[in-house]
Amino acid sequence: MREFRLGCVGLGGRGRGxxxxxxxxxDNIKAVAACDNDPDKFYKPFDEGNRLAPSFQELFPGVQxxxxxxxxxxxxxxxxxxxxxxxxxxxxxxxxxxARNIHVYSDIPSVASLPEAEALxxxxxxxxxMLMTGATTCGWGFVHAMQxxxxxxxxxxxxxxxxxxxxxxxxxxxRTPWRKPSAEKPGYPITYCxxxxxxxxxxxxxxxxxxxxxxxxxxTTGVPGGNDVMCALYQTQSGVTIRHTNSFxxxxxxxxxxxxxxxxxxxxxxxARGQDKGHTRFRSEKLYAATNMTELDVDEKxxxxxxxxxxxxxxxxxxxxxxxxxxxxxxxxxxKGEKTAPIGxxxxxxxxxxxxxxxxxxxxxxxxxxxxYPWDEDWTTSF
Numbered sequence: 018m019r020e021f022r023l024g025c026v027g028l029g030g031r032g033r034g035x036x037x038x039x040x041x042x043x044d045n046i047k048a049v050a051a052c053d054n055d056p057d058k059f060y061k062p063f064d065e066g067n068r069l070a071p072s073f074q075e076l077f078p079g080v081q082x083x084x085x086x087x088x089x090x091x092x093x094x095x096x097x098x099x100x101x102x103x104x105x106x107x108x109x110x111x112x113x114x115x116a117r118n119i120h121v122y123s124d125i126p127s128v129a130s131l132p133e134a135e136a137l138x139x140x141x142x143x144x145x146x147m148l149m150t151g152a153t154t155c156g157w158g159f160v161h162a163m164q165x166x167x168x169x170x171x172x173x174x175x176x177x178x179x180x181x182x183x184x185x186x187x188x189x190x191x192r193t194p195w196r197k198p199s200a201e202k203p204g205y206p207i208t209y210c211x212x213x214x215x216x217x218x219x220x221x222x223x224x225x226x227x228x229x230x231x232x233x234x235x236x237t238t239g240v241p242g243g244n245d246v247m248c249a250l251y252q253t254q255s256g257v258t259i260r261h262t263n264s265f266x267x268x269x270x271x272x273x274x275x276x277x278x279x280x281x282x283x284x285x286x287x288x289a290r291g292q293d294k295g296h297t298r299f300r301s302e303k304l305y306a307a308t309n310m311t312e313l314d315v316d317e318k319x320x321x322x323x324x325x326x327x328x329x330x331x332x333x334x335x336x337x338x339x340x341x342x343x344x345x346x347x348x349x350x351x352x353k354g355e356k357t358a359p360i361g362x363x364x365x366x367x368x369x370x371x372x373x374x375x376x377x378x379x380x381x382x383x384x385x386x387x388x389x390y391p392w393d394e395d396w397t398t399s400f
Contacts (some may be wrong), residue, residue, distance in 0.1 A: 033068060049094075099345060131399065153340060227252045377400045
């Protein structure tokens with residue numbers, strides 16, 4: 018079976034971890050190249066906070082280091098590039114790889130601006146390679162259960178949805194500076210919307226078309242641009258509504274919650290709080306045994322992992338196994354010669370662009386504004 022040559026750009030903690038288990042845990046992948054503009058991240062031991070871990074060079078003695086990304090693309094003869102750079106700088110790396118017909122696995126958000134969205138869409142349209150959007154939360158088992166219930170018609174047509182992402186990230190500001198808010202990026206955290214919207218949009222065929230968004234402002238820290246909580250209301254053309262709340266500065270338990278109200282039933286996933294574990298529940302008017310709220314024994318662990326073509330390390334890797342699942346379906350698509358990724362550029366933009374428009378709405382004090390996409394006739398790179 019064909020071997021896929023893998024290169025990684027971005028050698029922070031996540032880049033190291035992903036490169037290690039992907040190259041060791043998934044069949045037919047060989048790590049051959051790594052790129053970061055800071056050589057220390059390749060040659061020096063890695064500070065994990067409580068200990069010094071082996072350097073990237075020690076972990077991957079056969080991998081060639083590049084400081085320049087273009088040089089890596091030119092010389093490393095890659096089949097796949099893994100983009101693990103900070104959340105606000107993915108697009109340029111994806112576009113350059115696609116231009117060389119190199120497959121891409123990219124973390125989210127997909128883009129950080131409307132011009133980047135146009136560039137990524139055009140690159141995908143003209144490339145012979147595929148881009149897999151690493152939409153982490155779409156790999157969780159309870160999301161797959163929600164998708165299955167929807168496909169079976171047990172929820173009916175979606176009417177209203179909710180997503181909540183609560184995570185106090187202040188302790189991560191020093192180690193991952195891109196997370197720290199500033200006056201230069203006043204839309205954060207609502208622009209980091211993909212973890213919330215990805216699962217919900219996976220069962221919603223319509224694009225989100227309007228948004229209004231408000232912010233509490235920076236009451237907890239006083240940091241310029243440090244919005245404590247931002248809340249957006251999105252709607253589709255037919256009126257399906259999504260309420261999305263993001264908070265990265267708070268004193269609350271951390272987690273992701275989702276709710277779906279359908280014409281025939283409902284679904285909810287509530288994150289763990291203290292001694293109370295996370296709950297996955299649904300009810301359906303179409304299933305006689307579930308007309309009351311029914312608990313599902315489904316958590317983050319992806320479903321059907323026994324069928325994966327990868328080892329236990331990949332099954333357990335990253336975000337409760339979600340990263341392993343996404344790489345599994347990506348590699349299955351590559352092995353089969355598919356032309357588009359299971360979660361491709363369009364899906365990535367559908368779950369990324371609404372957050373950029375939400376940030377613009379908050380800037381305009383909650384004004385309702387239209388959401389556009391590169392495939393729309395009225396698409397434009399300005400708000």
